Amino acid sequence: MKKVVVLTGAGISAESGLRTFRDSDGLWENYRVEDVATPQAWHADFELVLKFYNERRKQVLEATPNAAHLALAELEKNFDVHIITQNIDDLHERAGSSKVLHLHGEILKSRSTMDPRLVYKVDGWEIKTGDRCEKGSQLRPHIVWFGEMVPELERAAVISSQADIFLVVGTSLQVYPAAGLTQYASPLAEKYYIDPKAVEITGGFEVIRSNAGDGVPALVNRLLGS
Secondary structure: OOEEEEEEOHHHHHOOOOOOHHHOOOEEOOEEHHHHOOHHHHHHOHHHHHHHHHHHHHHHHHOOOOHHHHHHHHHHHOOEEEEEEOOOOOHHHHHOOOOEEEOOEEEEEEEEOOOOOOEEEOOOOOOOOOOEOOOOOEEEEEEOOOOOOOOOHHHHHHHHHOOOEEEEEOOOOOOOOHHHHHHHOOOOOEEEEEOOOOOOOOOOOEEEOOOHHHHHHHHHHHHHOO
């Protein structure tokens, strides 16, 4: 069974109503990224950071997968599909994709500020001041903030190198190190890049200038031979 590796970015979630700071002049739902999505922000005002991510978590829980998410899940009928996503929502999982690697963390989980190995599912949509891990430290969002290492990057690179078909969806390919994963794809792999503002990139990618909701189902139909 051929292996399909899909790198997804904010564009696929945007069609489910979830925006990112790159859509709004350096602001993320009216917050400066430096104030809510860095280790420095956490140390300066962790209650503000908790509030910000609680609001984002509530939005994620209210969102639903769109046609692009559903089409990628459909690919599993004929292919070994691995999703590598820069997104922190769970829309791929809810659509039915079974192998999803989150590069930048998962908003529906919390983790210990003392021991990053202690990760918990958030009950509801809030992490509150005073919610603590079993070792006694305040819980934080299970998110890779700007300025932090990306712990899953090495695994993502290995998966990318094994692709028979490599698909990039809904990302500007401007956020590193995630954007560098395209360089791990084999020269022999089929490669596709779907984004309304897609630019030509090296490596033999077929560029499809389309939103995810239209472009992904159309390509999936091609791959499935429909």
